[in-house]
Amino acid sequence: MSHFGFENDIHSVLKLDMPITNAPMARWQRKASTSTSAHTGALSPSKSANRSLSLSKTPSKTPGKNGKTQSTPSNAGGDRFIPVRNAKQMDVASFLLSKENEPAEESTSAQANQQANQKAWSVTLNGYDLEEAKILHLGGKPLNAPEGYQNNLKVLYSQVPTPVSMKKSRYISSAPERILDAPELRNDFYLNLMDWGRQNLLAVALSEQVYLWDAAQGDITLLKKMEEENSYICSVSWSKDGNFLAIGTSTCKVELWDVQYQKRLRCMDSHTTRVSCLSWNDHVLSSGARSGLIHQHDVRVAEHHTCTLRGHTQEVCGLAWSPDGRYLASGGNDNTVNVWSGAQQTGVHCFTEHEGAVKALAWCPWQSSILATGGGTSDRHIRLWNVNSGSCITAWDTQSQVSSLVFAPNYKELVSGHGFAHDQVSIWKYPSLAKVTDLQGHEGRVLNLSLSPDGSTVASLSADETLRLWKCFEKDPSKKAKPAGASSSIIQQHIR
Template sequence: MSQFVFESDINNLLKLDAPITNGPLARWQRKAKENNSASGSMSTSANTSGLSPMKTTNRSLNASKVVTPSKTPGKTKTPKSSKCSRVQGTPSKAGGDRYIPVRNAAQMEVAHFLISKENDQENESPTKKEQQKTWSLNLNGYDVNQAKVLRMSGKPLCAPEDLNLIDWSALNYLAVGLGNNVYLWHAESGNILLLVQLEGQEDYIASVSWIKEGNYLAVGTRNGEVQVWDVERQKRLRNMVSHTVRVGALSWSSYILSSGSRTGQIHHHDVRVAQHHVATLTGHTQEVCGLKWSPDGRHLASGGNDNILNIWPSVLGNDAECSPLHTFTQHQGAVKAVAWCPWQSSILASGGGTSDRFIRLWNANTGSCLNSVDTRSQVCSIVWSTEYREMVSGHGFSQNQLVIWKYPNLTKVAELKGHQARVLDLALSPDGTTVCSVGADETIRIWKCFAVDPAKKKKVVANQSSVLHHGIR
């Protein structure tokens, strides 16, 4: 008979529907047992548990390994049977449960999309992407495609990122926009000068750009103003108002200053005349976040949050004549990174945002794409080297690094890591050796990327000596 009893007990344990009495008791059972022990009645404690006693026959299987969890603290409901408590799972500590924060369904959908978007972007249609963007704006107040911090609620903590806040002049001054101020840092002396201080409390610097000669600085603001400052006299020369919203991108071509705004419009300003607004370019449906004139002044490149890259002619006149030469829609993310090749003025490099991550090379004369590379991270800015056939790109998630690329095959030369958040903007020193990067981690870093070509350096020194000798005579 003993073997049948043993087999029956094993079957009961495997079914998980038989009561277990030789495991740890629940807190309410222990209290009842202690109260009954004080009155000398041990039998009552066994009855209050509501469990049928198991037989006391010796067993080779140790049933005490199956632990019954205790009741959740703070609740006074009638205790459940051991069968129900086993379904809930064993808590990490006796007498308590792990705390699990409450998340609503909408927030969990956004979190799931952020986690999975890196892997399935290529399978999504443009219609689905626009739908997800609309949902995100309605639910969270920001676009999850541009989110860099996984947050379950509220608006993003970081400042607007589609801005161009640093530029390096030919006179070796680095202009930096911080809040409602613009600071100048002289790379040789190390002196720092406060040049601009906006008066409005809600206003802030949205873009800065040096004229080619380096003596004038253009400043775009959140309120839509475009200011021109004389650095030597530390005086504002002009305050040009034509936009109604922030100006996040600026670029010079001789006396023409072009400004891109949040409405998607680009304005040409002739800084020599009173009626400065001479042309309007309408080719973007969202904010213009990248704007660059070619070195020869023949073409203007503009990138927008609408994922469109436009190349415009240098023709100035009425709005009917201002239409793009080429419109490229290959990028699947915001096009903030635009840069012209310094030694071949018809070659343009562009980079896409989080949903795209590609760097592409274009021929402005033919409108063809020369090459492309998947960088596997958001492309925020691009600068070309003036000494070598290379360029540098700044990136966001996940490495927040700078990458040096070989032109034209776009092979990776080196990676420069140091920023703890996305690289917002890049600037190249006037001698072409140093790259400055500003990050969302609120740091500015200086990188010695390129050495001066010895042969070119000797040639420059020889020319300077010749000029000096001629001047003395």
């Protein structure tokens, strides 16, 4: 039975509801015992209790030397310090107490909400989430930057193979390789005064004269000069083999010249107004005039005028045959683009989405059904069309007048010449139309663009009476000249 007694003693010791006998004496008891020991004589139990209670309180007044009482200072003589608490401190304490008593699930949800808010703030302030923009991110395979994205610092590491054209960084010089002087150039948006032939000869019309510049040798030849007073050249266009040059004049004539012998082969009269644009399709030569009519000429026969296409109400300022010869595209000052069937000589599509004159026309050389068009000052858009379906694939606002378009097959890019307000040459990715770069330097609007036979150089003719050659599309970038550091000398030469 002794072990039951021992267990009872252990339980009695561990109980917390019993009075503590071995605890230190309370403060008020110590003060009471000190005060009672200082007085002599016996006191009754009730009086000693009252005496101890009265002595436990701090007296508000203390006796002075002369028996009078004096006030106790507020900052000295007290037995404890009571801090001043304002409403804000009480709110903070209440929040801390409530936060400590929150369940673990609620705190987890609060942390998740806080992380979501921090991510939203990061995206709003920085444009992207900082957690996803680390230099080395080992959480998974990173993605490629979107096509045309120019800030290479955002995606620094990639495991996905890139296209062949993007493996090496491509350098595009901001300075032209050559500058040719073109005095007395006629500043007319609707004329087509330059074309680069397959024999590497560049034909340029300066007022009433036509000059040929040999890009390989640098020789300049005067091919034709107008004899009529106040007459001028309106358009030039090379045949596909580069042996014959067609010239349209302000005297409503279309002339055909043999370049090798520098001899005019024939003069074709059919228009009643100036001939603003020309385009070849084998032995068929198309000419567009200010009257809005398009004439088809078969240069092999005596009766050259075979057909008239009527679809424009104002001047036809752009003509282009597709690479396969199936379609002829025409653009006019009436803001319309017409697509004609080459075999049936009938209209296939009429696009009226442009809000300005359409002079810039270009067919894609690797996709013969894709047509690029550019609008004038009131439109400023580049549009890509699928002539098979008649739908607009892409439209992009360039914020500037579009005067000319050419495709660069070496890099599958589109080059555009601009007038008001930027007066520059721009290079775009196809088909996204993401800008690659701007070639600046002209002090007047760019009137015409032409691509070299090898596709490496684009020539721009401007109203500032200069012709600039930009070598931007070399096939082997490793063989190009050193970009920065080495001063690239600009070769200046006069066409005449």
